[in-house]
Amino acid sequence: MLMPILQVNSEDIPEYAIVCGDPKRAAAIAAKLDEPRELAFSREYRSFVGTKDGVQIAVVSHGVGSPGAAVCFEELIRAGVKTLIRVGTAGSYSADHPAGSLIVSTAAVRTDGLTRQLVPETFPAVADSAVTEALYYAARQGEGAVSKGITVTLDVFFNGVEEFPHRKFKQAGALAVEMEISALYIIASLRGVRAGAIVAIDGYADADLAAEYDPHTTAVADAVHREMDAAIAAIVALAGQERA
Numbered sequence: 001m002l003m004p005i006l007q008v009n010s011e012d013i014p015e016y017a018i019v020c021g022d023p024k025r026a027a028a029i030a031a032k033l034d035e036p037r038e039l040a041f042s043r044e045y046r047s048f049v050g051t052k053d054g055v056q057i058a059v060v061s062h063g064v065g066s067p068g069a070a071v072c073f074e075e076l077i078r079a080g081v082k083t084l085i086r087v088g089t090a091g092s093y094s095a096d097h098p099a100g101s102l103i104v105s106t107a108a109v110r111t112d113g114l115t116r117q118l119v120p121e122t123f124p125a126v127a128d129s130a131v132t133e134a135l136y137y138a139a140r141q142g143e144g145a146v147s148k149g150i151t152v153t154l155d156v157f158f159n160g161v162e163e164f165p166h167r168k169f170k171q172a173g174a175l176a177v178e179m180e181i182s183a184l185y186i187i188a189s190l191r192g193v194r195a196g197a198i199v200a201i202d203g204y205a206d207a208d209l210a211a212e213y214d215p216h217t218t219a220v221a222d223a224v225h226r227e228m229d230a231a232i233a234a235i236v237a238l239a240g241q242e243r244a
C-alpha cells in the first residue's frame with residue numbers, strides 16, 4: 001500500500017524506524033547502514049531503508065514541528081513500524097548539559113498544539129522503557145556526556161512577545177527543549193507501538209536564538225554522529241532481545 005504523504009510502499013517498510021528532522025541527517029544515518037536504499041523524497045520526508053547486523057531499519061526525516069512530524073509517524077505506523085526512535089537536536093536548560101552532550105528523553109512536556117487535539121491535556125507523553133534503556137546503554141558506549149530525563153516539546157523556535165516557558169520547566173526538572181518528541185510519544189501510545197528519543201544539545205534554550213543559534217559546530221556534529229550510532233545500536237539490541 002502506498003502511503004499518500006511519505007510516498008513509500010508499506011511493503012518496503014520494516015518494523016524498526018529512525019526518524020529525524022533534517023532530510024540530510026536521514027541520508028547520513030542511512031549511510032551508516034548496510035546496502036542503504038532511498039525509497040522516496042516527498043515534501044520534507046526523505047525515506048531510506050537499510051540493514052545493520054541483519055536487522056532492517058527505515059530512516060525517515062519528519063521536518064520541523066509536531067504537526068508535520070505527526071504525519072510522518074502516523075504513516076510509518078500504518079506502514080508497519082512497531083518501534084520508532086527520534087534522533088534530534090535540542091536546546092539545553094543548564095550548563096550541566098552543554099553543546100555536544102546527549103540526552104535520552106524519558107518523557108516530554110506537552111507544550112505543543114498538536115497533542116492537545118489528540119488526547120486530554122492530563123495524558124502523559126512517555127517513552128517506552130525498553131527503548132529508553134537500549135538507547136541510554138548504547139549512547140554511553142560512545143565518548144562524551146550522556147544523560148536521561150524529561151524534555152520539553154514546544155511549537156515556538158524564534159520567540160514573539162510572549163515569554164518562553166523555559167524557567168518554570170527547568171525548575172520542575174526538565175533538561176532541554178525541542179519540537180517533536182511529545183507528538184512521537186503520544187502517537188506511539190495511541191497506536192500501540194513503542195518509541196524513544198535521543199537529542200544532541202546544540203546550545204542554550206534561553207539564548208537569543210535569532211542571534212546566537214549555531215547547530216553547525218564540530219561539537220554538535222560529533223554529538224549528532226554519536227546519537228546516530230546509538231540509535232542504530234539500540235535497534236540492533238532491541239531486535240536481539242525480541243529474537244531471544
Ligand SMILES: O=P(O)(O)O[C@H]1O[C@H](CO)[C@@H](O)[C@H]1O
Nearest residue numbers: 020021064088089178179180
Ligand atoms: O534537529 P531536529 O531533529 O530537526 O530537531 C530540532 O531542530 C529543529 C529546530 O531547529 C526542530 O525540529 C527541533 O526539534
Ligand SMILES: O=c1cc[nH]c(=O)[nH]1
Nearest residue numbers: 089090091177178179
Ligand atoms: O527546538 C530546538 C532545537 C534545538 N535547539 C533549540 O534551542 N531548540
